[in-house]
Amino acid sequence: MLSPRFFDYIKARQELVNKALNYYVPLLQDFSARVTEAMHYSLFAGGKRLRPILLLAAAEAVGGKPEDYLPAACALECIHTYSLIHDDLPAMDDDDLRRGRPTCHKAFDEATAILAGDGLLTLAFELLAHPDLRARVSAGRLLEVIYLVAKAAGIEGMVGGQMADLLAEGRPVSAEELDFIHQHKTASLITASVVAGGVLAGASEAQQQALKTYGKAIGRAFQIVDDLLDILGDEKIIGKPVGSDLAKGKATYPRLFGLEASKQKARELVTRALESLQLFDEKADPLRDIAHYVVERTL
Amino acid sequence: MLSPRFFDYIKARQELVNKALNYYVPLLQDFSARVTEAMHYSLFAGGKRLRPILLLAAAEAVGGKPEDYLPAACALECIHTYSLIHDDLPAMDDDDLRRGRPTCHKAFDEATAILAGDGLLTLAFELLAHPDLRARVSAGRLLEVIYLVAKAAGIEGMVGGQMADLLAEGRPVSAEELDFIHQHKTASLITASVVAGGVLAGASEAQQQALKTYGKAIGRAFQIVDDLLDILGDEKIIGKPVGSDLAKGKATYPRLFGLEASKQKARELVTRALESLQLFDEKADPLRDIAHYVVERTL
Numbered sequence: 001m002l003s004p005r006f007f008d009y010i011k012a013r014q015e016l017v018n019k020a021l022n023y024y025v026p027l028l029q030d031f032s033a034r035v036t037e038a039m040h041y042s043l044f045a046g047g048k049r050l051r052p053i054l055l056l057a058a059a060e061a062v063g064g065k066p067e068d069y070l071p072a073a074c075a076l077e078c079i080h081t082y083s084l085i086h087d088d089l090p091a092m093d094d095d096d097l098r099r100g101r102p103t104c105h106k107a108f109d110e111a112t113a114i115l116a117g118d119g120l121l122t123l124a125f126e127l128l129a130h131p132d133l134r135a136r137v138s139a140g141r142l143l144e145v146i147y148l149v150a151k152a153a154g155i156e157g158m159v160g161g162q163m164a165d166l167l168a169e170g171r172p173v174s175a176e177e178l179d180f181i182h183q184h185k186t187a188s189l190i191t192a193s194v195v196a197g198g199v200l201a202g203a204s205e206a207q208q209q210a211l212k213t214y215g216k217a218i219g220r221a222f223q224i225v226d227d228l229l230d231i232l233g234d235e236k237i238i239g240k241p242v243g244s245d246l247a248k249g250k251a252t253y254p255r256l257f258g259l260e261a262s263k264q265k266a267r268e269l270v271t272r273a274l275e276s277l278q279l280f281d282e283k284a285d286p287l288r289d290i291a292h293y294v295v296e297r298t299l
Numbered sequence: 300m301l302s303p304r305f306f307d308y309i310k311a312r313q314e315l316v317n318k319a320l321n322y323y324v325p326l327l328q329d330f331s332a333r334v335t336e337a338m339h340y341s342l343f344a345g346g347k348r349l350r351p352i353l354l355l356a357a358a359e360a361v362g363g364k365p366e367d368y369l370p371a372a373c374a375l376e377c378i379h380t381y382s383l384i385h386d387d388l389p390a391m392d393d394d395d396l397r398r399g400r401p402t403c404h405k406a407f408d409e410a411t412a413i414l415a416g417d418g419l420l421t422l423a424f425e426l427l428a429h430p431d432l433r434a435r436v437s438a439g440r441l442l443e444v445i446y447l448v449a450k451a452a453g454i455e456g457m458v459g460g461q462m463a464d465l466l467a468e469g470r471p472v473s474a475e476e477l478d479f480i481h482q483h484k485t486a487s488l489i490t491a492s493v494v495a496g497g498v499l500a501g502a503s504e505a506q507q508q509a510l511k512t513y514g515k516a517i518g519r520a521f522q523i524v525d526d527l528l529d530i531l532g533d534e535k536i537i538g539k540p541v542g543s544d545l546a547k548g549k550a551t552y553p554r555l556f557g558l559e560a561s562k563q564k565a566r567e568l569v570t571r572a573l574e575s576l577q578l579f580d581e582k583a584d585p586l587r588d589i590a591h592y593v594v595e596r597t598l
Contacts, residue, residue, distance in 0.1 A: 032459030091409035110390035139438035160331030
């Protein structure tokens with residue numbers, strides 16, 4: 001269903017984001033150089049740049065130019081990458097591989113990995129208040145974005161989700177708990193990426209609500225598909241051993257509801273995401289394509 | 300030299316900050332409750348609230364009302380506390396005690412401590428963009444503060460300083476390297492606290508420069524005195540065994556230059572801090588008293 005045009009679009013956006021990341025994330029040459037090397041190592045480990053691309057696509061959907069919002073797009077990739085580095089630590093999920101390469105604490109060491117995560121998280125907020133962004137977006141909109149991104153990344157979002165995920169390991173979880181984990185750990189930052197793009201480009205209240213519904217739906221779908229890939233996927237594609245979530249006793253959607261119900265749920269969520277975009281014109285087509293892509297990578 | 304009035308002032312400000320921290324740092328009751336318990340455990344472990352008080356005192360010095368800037372004051376304490384939690388981790392300084400109590404990862408566990416730090420750091424930026432602050436401070440000033448605080452906390456500040464500090468452990472360091480560590484690890488966030496207070500309350504360019512000079516000087520003095528306390532101090536006052544920096548082979552000012560030269564340097568820095576405040580009237584007296592306090596706690 002996805003056109004070659006979509007893959008060209010994604011590739012062009014990835015290049016835009018990668019160039020911006022290289023520009024906005026410094027490689028320092030002083031006594032602290034090592035931590036910036038570790039940040040680059042993890043930032044340029046083959047990530048798909050889903051969150052930055054969602055931010056840019058949402059900005060486009062309301063008439064914005066992607067080039068105007070690159071520091072914000074980079075900020076979201078920094079937050080996503082920090083969360084992966086910290087989640088992989090021995091005290092957390094204890095993963096040695098990420099996208100087929102040694103994780104940050106394996107390639108460097110634990111202390112450097114903790115600091116690389118801290119550095120990326122802090123840099124994200126520096127970028128959201130960066131003069132280059134201030135030159136293009138009103139201060140009021142930027143504060144709104146900082147507030148919603150911080151909420152989505154923090155204890156009421158990603159951090160809270162990772163805590164709940166760790167506490168759920170190795171024991172049965174309820175549907176309510178699993179939904180809490182998915183919503184906090186994955187969907188909240190994806191939703192924030194989409195809404196942030198809209199706010200930056202001046203979305204109306206109704207448009208922001210629609211983008212939020214879209215973000216929540218594809219965020220949940222994304223997590224369910226991720227869990228499915230852990231069971232059905234190809235180790236080369238997912239970059240870690242198939243079945244590693246299952247082996248750890250991680251709470252997953254297919255574990256609780258089975259494969260077929262999970263696929264069905266992911267498809268429903270994509271339909272909901274597409275419906276929420278009805279008030280947008282063809283400038284929202286990249287968002288529509290991304291919704292299809294989220295499930296088609298496996299189903 | 301310090302008057303009882305100063306200690307009343309400090310006590311009143313500490314109470315103001317503690318009340319605000321209780322209000323602005325939530326104790327969640329959901330599946331992620333544990334991470335917020337750990338955040339509170341470390342936030343309310345007897346910290347002196349130096350950074351928030353500096354922010355409020357700097358705001359007062361340029362005519363602001365402290366009550367207007369409490370979310371920003373709390374943000375700085377959140378950043379300071381996160382840095383202590385992460386620095387204490389086994390992979391970093393591996394400390395079991397902090398201010399006489401078990402460190403966060405000892406009282407909880409490593410994963411929770413990492414997440415508590417991440418949660419506090421993220422919350423700091425949420426608070427700097429908080430509606431309560433937006434109701435009192437222009438969006439442009441708040442963005443300026445977010446940018447300078449993020450820079451001071453990140454790889455060009457505290458995170459870079461901790462990286463350099465770890466890399467310097469157990470080997471001789473040059474005066475240049477030690478200065479880098481002090482400036483990044485301690486002085487940068489202290490300086491940012493002072494400058495942020497000024498910016499929030501509308502300091503002129505000249506006033507901001509003066510506050511920066513003041514902050515850098517007391518920040519460096521503070522670190523030197525801390526190092527001195529590690530040698531001369533009372534375990535009950537410093538909350539960790541005397542000599543623990545020396546035992547770890549940590550780079551310190553007295554180690555490199557000796558006790559007398561260190562005391563002399565701290566006194567010189569306080570004089571510089573006081574001189575930088577000459578363009579302020581008596582509303583800057585709390586800042587002056589704090590400068591004295593920084594060295595008098597030991598010399």
